Amino acid sequence: MLIRASTRLMQSKKRENMSNKNVVEIQNLLKQFPVGGGFFTALKDVNLQFKTGEFSGLVGPSGSGKTTLLNQIGGLDSPTEGSVNVLNMDLVNASHNQRADLRKTKMGFIFQSYNLLPVYTVFENVELPLILNKIESKKRKELVEQAVEWVGLTDKLESRPSQLSGGECQRTAIARAIVHKPALVLADEPTANLDAKNSHQIMKILVNLNQELDTSFIFATHDEKIMEYLKRIIHLDDGQVTQDDIIEKPKMSL
C-alpha cells in the first residue's frame, strides 16, 4: 500500500507538471460532407483544447457531431477547414501512415459495440495492439496480463468473445485500448449497450485508469451515467460547441 501511495504521489506531481500541456488542440474546425449537389455541415467553428489527464466528454443529441469530432481527433477523417493538433502532431498535414502510427503508439479506442475480433481469445484481442507495436513476445504477455488484471478479467484470458457477457466484452475492449498505455483514449458511447450496473463498473475502471496511467479520456456520449463521472462536459448541438463545463467535483468518483 505504501508503494501504491508513493506511486500515486509521483503521478500526481507528474500530472501537475503536465497539466498545462494540451494533448488535443482544435482550431476553427469545419467539417462538411457532400450530400447530393450540396454539403452537409457536421462541425462548425469548433475550438477546443484537451489537457493531459483530462476525463472529458462530448455530449449532445444524435447528429450533433460527437462521433464526427471524435473521428477528427482520432485522425480517421480530415477536416474541411481548420487545424487539429493531437499529441504534437498536426493531423491536417500528416500522412495516412503518420496518423496510423500515432493511433498505434499513443491512442486507444473504445466502441459502443466492443468490436472484439470473434475468433481470438481475450488474451489475443488485448495482445493485438502490442503485436502492431512490435513488442516482443515476453513483454507482450506481461503487459496483457497487467491490462486484463486492471479490468478484472484474469480468469477469462482464454475465453472467446462469444463466451463473455456484454460487460466482460467491454472490459476486454478497454484492456485492448489501454494495454499499450496510450496518452489518449477515445471512447464512443462505451456504455450504450450495457445495463446500469455494468455501466458503472466500466466507468469506475476508466476513472481508475485515468488516475493510474494519467491517460486522457474523451467520450462521446448522451448517457447520463457517464456524465456523472466526467470532469469536463462539452455540449455539442448542430455541429457547434454550445457549452463547455468544468466539473470540479463529479457526482460519481472513486
Place this chain on the structure above:
Amino acid sequence: MFKFVLNGILRDRSRSLFPIIIVSLIVALVVFYKGFLVGAMGNMFKDSAVITSGHVKVMTTAYKEERQMLPNDLALLEVDHLIADLSQSHPDHFWSPRISFAGLLDLPDENGETKSQGPVFTTGIDFLSENSRQAELWELDTRIVSGREIRHFNESLVSAKLAEQLGLSLGDAVTFVGTTMDNAFTTFNFIVVGTFDLKMGPVDKQMMLADIQGARMALNMENAAAEIFGFKHDMFYDDKNSQVLRNQFNKMHSDTSDIFRPTMMALRDQNQMGTMVDLADVATIIILGIFILIAMIVLWNMGIMSGLRRYGEMGIRLAMGETKGQVYRSLILESVIIGTIGTFIGTAIGIPLTWYVQEYGIDYSSAFENLSNNTMMMTTVFYAKITPDLFFIGIVPGVVATVLGTMLAGRAIYKREMAQLFKELEN
C-alpha cells in the same frame, strides 16, 4: 503477425474451410481437366501414330508421292542399316519397319476350293524381333477378341468384322492373293491365330495384321519396308520435336535427283493431322483458359464476399493503427496461405483422379456405335495423362487466382474512406 493471421484463418471456418474447399475443388478440377485433355489429345494422336503415321516416319521420296496407292515397288531397301543409323542419331525415338499392302483373302474349304473370299488390307508389323514394342502399342492384350498374339512369321490376326464376314475361325489357313514389290503375282498362306477389334468403328473392317517377316516373304521384300515408323519412347507426340527431327533428316537427305532418297514426314504432315494438332493445342489453351478465368471469377467473388464480411474487422484494425497497406498485405498473406493449402489439397485430389482415368480410361464406345461410315481413326476409350506440369498447374487457379481475387477485392479498402469503415463498426 503471421502467427496471428494463421490462428485467425485456422479458427474462422468461413475464412478457411469454405475458401479452402472451393480452391481445392477448383484446383482438383483444373488438374484433372488438364490431365484429361492432354491424355485425350495424346490418345487421339497415339492411335493415329500407331496405326498410320508414327510420330515421324521415313519412306522413299517416290513412295511418298504415291503413298495413297501403297506403291511397295518404291519401298525402302537396306532397311536394317537405315534403322541402325536412325537409332544412333535419334536415340530418343525407337524405329520400326512397316509394310502395308492390299489384296484378296481366300478361305478354302476342306477340298481346297474357295469357301469365301474378300478384299483385305494387311499391315506387316515387326511383332517378333527382340525388344519390339508393337504388340504393346497396338494394345493387343485388350484388343484381341479371341485367340492369341502372333508368335510366328506366317501367323496373322484378323479383325473380328472381317472374320465374321468371311466366316473365319481360329486356326484356319487363309491365302493372301496379291502382287509382290516387283508387281508379280503372289500367294501366301497365313494361319489365323486371333481376331481383334480396334474399337475405332469401321476402320478395321477389312484389316489383317501380320508379322513383317511374313509380309516380306509374301511380297518378296527381303530387308525392305514401305515405311519406317519412329515413335518417342514415352509415346507422347511432341509436335515441335517431330518437326525439328523431320527438318534435320530431310536436310541431310536433300539430293533431289534421287527419287529413292529417304524422306521423313511428321505426324502433322499426314492426313491433315497438322490441322488437328493445331486445333487441339488451341482448344486446350482456350478451354483451360476459360476454365481458369471462371475459377478466378469465382475466387474473386469469394474474396469480395469475405472482404465485405470483414469490414468491421478492417475498421478496428485501422483504428488501432494499422495502415491500409498493412491490412491489405495481411489479406494477401491470408490468401496466399489459403491458396497454397487449397492448391496442395486440390493437387492431391486431382492427381489420383487423373491417374485413375489414365489407368482405366473413360469408354465412349456407345457414342460411336452409330457412326457406321466413320473413317476417323479415333479411339473410343479416352485416357488421361499425368504429366509433370500437373503437379504445378494448380498454382495458377489456386494461388495466383486467389491472390488476384483478394487483391481486386481488397481495393475496396483503398476506395473506402477510413471514417466510413470506422463508422461501419457500429453497424
